[in-house]
Amino acid sequence: MQEREHEAPFVPYSDYPPPRPLAGTESPGGSESYRDERASYPPAGVSPNNSSALLDARGEPESDWVKGSSGHSKGMGTLARVLLGLSALVVVAAAVVLPVYFVVIKPHHKHSSSSASSSGTSTGGTTSTSTPGGGTGPNVVGAVTTGGDGSTVTTSTGETFVYSNKFAGYWVDDPADPFNDGASPNSWTPPLNTSWDFAKNRINGVNLGGWFVLEPFIVPDLFQAYPSAKDEWDLTTLMAADGTLQTKMENHYATFITEQDIAQIAGAGLNWVRLPIPFWAISTWTDVGxxxxxxxxxxxFLPSVAWKYIVRMLGWARKYGIRVNLDLHTIPGSQNGLNHSGKFGQINFLNGFMGVANAQRALDYVRALTEFITQPEYQNVVPMFGIMNEAKLTVIGRPQLTSYYIQAHDMIRGITGLGAGNGAYISLHDGFDGLSNWADFLQGSDRIILDSHPYFAFNGQPNTDPVDTGTDPSSAGGVWPKKACTGWAASFVKSRSAFGITLAGEWSTSINDCGLYLRGVNGTTTYGGNCADWQDASQWSAETKAGILQVALASMDAFQDWFFWTWKIGNTTSGIVESPLWSYQLGMQGGWMPIDPRTASGKCAAVGVDVAPFAGPYSAYQTGGSGAGTIVASSLSSFGQFPPATISNLPSGAMGFLPTYTATAGIQTLSYVMPAVSVTPTATPTVSVGSGWVDASDTASFVTAVAGCTYTDAWSALSLPAPTALCTGAA
Structure with a gap:
C-alpha cells in the first residue's frame, strides 16, 4: 500500500521566503505553435530499426567516472597560521558539514549506506573518505564531494570552475556514491531526495531547446551553413551528403550546453529544466516506406548518438539539484508538421492512412523511456515526462488523441505501478485547444499534468504597442505586463481547479515574432514594425530592457509554474544572438530577465490584476492518492479503444485498409552510457547503474513491418495514394 502524498495549500510567490538583495543586481522597480509555420519491408524477424549496439543488449553498460580534484590543503608553517587554519576549519565545518550531513547525506541513508563524509573542506566544499560500495579497502581521499557558493567544481570532463549561487544552493558529486540525490539549487527548493509537492512548491524552470532537437532560430549557424535546410531532416540529409553528420552533430551535442550551463541555471534561482529530446536518440528506421x-x-537523423549526452545531462541535473521534465519532442511521421517535430510539412501521426502505424512506433519510444527513467537511479531526477510535444489536436482530432493518451497512460502505469512515488508524472500538451477545453479530462487517471504554451509572439497581430515606456517598474513595459496578467493568470488558476496540475511548459518575453528564423527558414513575420530593432540587444535602450523585465515578471506571476523557452540561443554567423528575447541566459546578462524569479511575486496585483491563486488541494487521484489509476467509465467507453475507431483525413471506406506494424521486433533497452572523455577515471563505484529496464515482467516485443507488406512513406503519406486492400503479410 502506497503512502499518500501530503497535500498542502497552493503557495503563491508572495508566500515564498523574501529574496535576499544581491549587491549590484537589484532589478529596476498564441494559441498556435511558434518557431515556424511552413507549410517492401524487411522479412519476418528483421526490424528496420537503426540503433547502436549500446541500446540493444542488456549487457554491461559503458562507464565513465570522473573524480573531482583533490581537497587537500597545504600545511601551515607557523603557529599563527595553524591556529588560523583551525579556527577556519571549525567555522566551515559547522557551517558546511553539519547542514550537508542532515540535508544531503542523512536523507540519502534511507536508501543507501555507502556514503560518508569527513570534516575536511576545500574551496567551500566537503570531502569524502568513503569506500565505494561500502566495502573495505582504500578510496581516493580528498575528492571534493559537495559545495556551495564559491566552491570549486570539477566537471565531468575534468575542467574546474567556481560555483556561483547566492541562494544557498549546493551541489553533490561523490564518485563513490554517484546516484546521491541530496543536492538542492536554492533554499526554497527541496533536495532531489524529497518528494516534490505540486501544491506547495513552485516550478521556476527553463527549457534546453535546440540542444537535442535542432531548431533554426536556436542554432542558426548550423542552418546558415546549409541555406536550403528548413528542418533537421533536411539538415542531417545534407550533412550526411558531405560526410560531416557524425562530427558536426556530436560537436553540437558536446558544446551547445555544458555542465556550467546547468550550474548557472541553479545559480539563477531556477529549479527545473524541460529537456526536449528526439525519438532518434533511441533509434531510427532505415526503411519507413x-x-x-x-x-x-x-x-x-543521426541515430542513438544523442542518448549518451542525455544521460550525462541527467547526471549534471542530479549534481546541482535540478529536476528534469523529460519531453519527447518528436514523433514518427510528425505530430504537428512543424520544424521541431523533425520534419516540416505533413502530420502523419494518428492522421491519414499511416497514422496508426506511426502511433505504434511512438508508443515503443515512450515505453523505452519510461523503463529507463523509472529506475530508482533516475526517478528522483526525472519526476515529469512529457510524452508528446504540441500535438495538433485540430488536425488529429480530440477523440483520436484521447484514445492515444489513455493507451500511453495505461502502458506507463503498467510499468511504474500506481500512486505517488511510482514513476514520473505524465505531462500532456493542450493541443493548442485552450485550457478550458480540458476540464475534467480523464478523471481518475494517475498523476497527469496539463502543459500549455502561451506566447504573445504568435497571436497573428502586429504587436506594435511600445514596451520602452520608462524605467520605473510601475510604468515600464507599457500595456504588456497587464496583458500578460489579464490573458493568463485567471485561466491557469481555473485550470488547476477544473483539470488539475497545470503549467506553462513554454513561454518567452518576445512581444513580437522578430528573430532570425523564428518563423522558420524564409518565414514571414506579422510584426508591424522593423524587426531589425529586436535582433541586436546591444542596441537596446535602458527603457526597452526595463520594459521587457516587467513583461517577464508579469508572465511568471501569471503562470506560477513555468518553463521559459529557452535557456540559450546560439550566435549567428554575424557573431551575435539575433533572437535575444528568447534567451534566459542572455537576458540575465543584459538585465531584462530577473536575477531572482521570486521578485515576480505580486506583479499582477501591482498592475491591477489581482487574481486569487489556486487554493488547493488537488484531488487525491491527481497526486497519486486514493482513486489514482481508475479512469472514469465514461472516458473509457468513449475513448478507451486503441487504435481509435476513426482516423482523420482518410478516403471513404479506407479505415479497413489501414497499414499497421506487428510486434515481433526485439526490445530496445536504453543503457547507462556517457561520452568518452580524456580524463582518466580514478574511482569506479561498485553500485548498480541500472539495467535500463525497470519492469522485468514487461517482455512484449517492439513493432516492425509486417513481412511481405509494402508500406507508403510514413512521413509523406498524406500526399500519396491510399491503399485499397489490407495487407496481411506473406502467405
Whole structure:
C-alpha cells in the first residue's frame, strides 16, 4: 500500500521566503505553435530499426567516472597560521558539514549506506573518505564531494570552475556514491531526495531547446551553413551528403550546453529544466516506406548518438539539484508538421492512412523511456515526462488523441505501478485547444499534468504597442505586463481547479515574432514594425530592457509554474544572438530577465490584476492518492479503444485498409552510457547503474513491418495514394 502524498495549500510567490538583495543586481522597480509555420519491408524477424549496439543488449553498460580534484590543503608553517587554519576549519565545518550531513547525506541513508563524509573542506566544499560500495579497502581521499557558493567544481570532463549561487544552493558529486540525490539549487527548493509537492512548491524552470532537437532560430549557424535546410531532416540529409553528420552533430551535442550551463541555471534561482529530446536518440528506421519513385525512404537523423549526452545531462541535473521534465519532442511521421517535430510539412501521426502505424512506433519510444527513467537511479531526477510535444489536436482530432493518451497512460502505469512515488508524472500538451477545453479530462487517471504554451509572439497581430515606456517598474513595459496578467493568470488558476496540475511548459518575453528564423527558414513575420530593432540587444535602450523585465515578471506571476523557452540561443554567423528575447541566459546578462524569479511575486496585483491563486488541494487521484489509476467509465467507453475507431483525413471506406506494424521486433533497452572523455577515471563505484529496464515482467516485443507488406512513406503519406486492400503479410 502506497503512502499518500501530503497535500498542502497552493503557495503563491508572495508566500515564498523574501529574496535576499544581491549587491549590484537589484532589478529596476498564441494559441498556435511558434518557431515556424511552413507549410517492401524487411522479412519476418528483421526490424528496420537503426540503433547502436549500446541500446540493444542488456549487457554491461559503458562507464565513465570522473573524480573531482583533490581537497587537500597545504600545511601551515607557523603557529599563527595553524591556529588560523583551525579556527577556519571549525567555522566551515559547522557551517558546511553539519547542514550537508542532515540535508544531503542523512536523507540519502534511507536508501543507501555507502556514503560518508569527513570534516575536511576545500574551496567551500566537503570531502569524502568513503569506500565505494561500502566495502573495505582504500578510496581516493580528498575528492571534493559537495559545495556551495564559491566552491570549486570539477566537471565531468575534468575542467574546474567556481560555483556561483547566492541562494544557498549546493551541489553533490561523490564518485563513490554517484546516484546521491541530496543536492538542492536554492533554499526554497527541496533536495532531489524529497518528494516534490505540486501544491506547495513552485516550478521556476527553463527549457534546453535546440540542444537535442535542432531548431533554426536556436542554432542558426548550423542552418546558415546549409541555406536550403528548413528542418533537421533536411539538415542531417545534407550533412550526411558531405560526410560531416557524425562530427558536426556530436560537436553540437558536446558544446551547445555544458555542465556550467546547468550550474548557472541553479545559480539563477531556477529549479527545473524541460529537456526536449528526439525519438532518434533511441533509434531510427532505415526503411519507413516507399517513395513515389519506388526508392526506399530512410530516416536521415543521426541515430542513438544523442542518448549518451542525455544521460550525462541527467547526471549534471542530479549534481546541482535540478529536476528534469523529460519531453519527447518528436514523433514518427510528425505530430504537428512543424520544424521541431523533425520534419516540416505533413502530420502523419494518428492522421491519414499511416497514422496508426506511426502511433505504434511512438508508443515503443515512450515505453523505452519510461523503463529507463523509472529506475530508482533516475526517478528522483526525472519526476515529469512529457510524452508528446504540441500535438495538433485540430488536425488529429480530440477523440483520436484521447484514445492515444489513455493507451500511453495505461502502458506507463503498467510499468511504474500506481500512486505517488511510482514513476514520473505524465505531462500532456493542450493541443493548442485552450485550457478550458480540458476540464475534467480523464478523471481518475494517475498523476497527469496539463502543459500549455502561451506566447504573445504568435497571436497573428502586429504587436506594435511600445514596451520602452520608462524605467520605473510601475510604468515600464507599457500595456504588456497587464496583458500578460489579464490573458493568463485567471485561466491557469481555473485550470488547476477544473483539470488539475497545470503549467506553462513554454513561454518567452518576445512581444513580437522578430528573430532570425523564428518563423522558420524564409518565414514571414506579422510584426508591424522593423524587426531589425529586436535582433541586436546591444542596441537596446535602458527603457526597452526595463520594459521587457516587467513583461517577464508579469508572465511568471501569471503562470506560477513555468518553463521559459529557452535557456540559450546560439550566435549567428554575424557573431551575435539575433533572437535575444528568447534567451534566459542572455537576458540575465543584459538585465531584462530577473536575477531572482521570486521578485515576480505580486506583479499582477501591482498592475491591477489581482487574481486569487489556486487554493488547493488537488484531488487525491491527481497526486497519486486514493482513486489514482481508475479512469472514469465514461472516458473509457468513449475513448478507451486503441487504435481509435476513426482516423482523420482518410478516403471513404479506407479505415479497413489501414497499414499497421506487428510486434515481433526485439526490445530496445536504453543503457547507462556517457561520452568518452580524456580524463582518466580514478574511482569506479561498485553500485548498480541500472539495467535500463525497470519492469522485468514487461517482455512484449517492439513493432516492425509486417513481412511481405509494402508500406507508403510514413512521413509523406498524406500526399500519396491510399491503399485499397489490407495487407496481411506473406502467405
Amino acid at each position: 516507399v517513395a513515389p519513385d519506388g526508392s526506399t525512404v530512410s530516416e536521415p
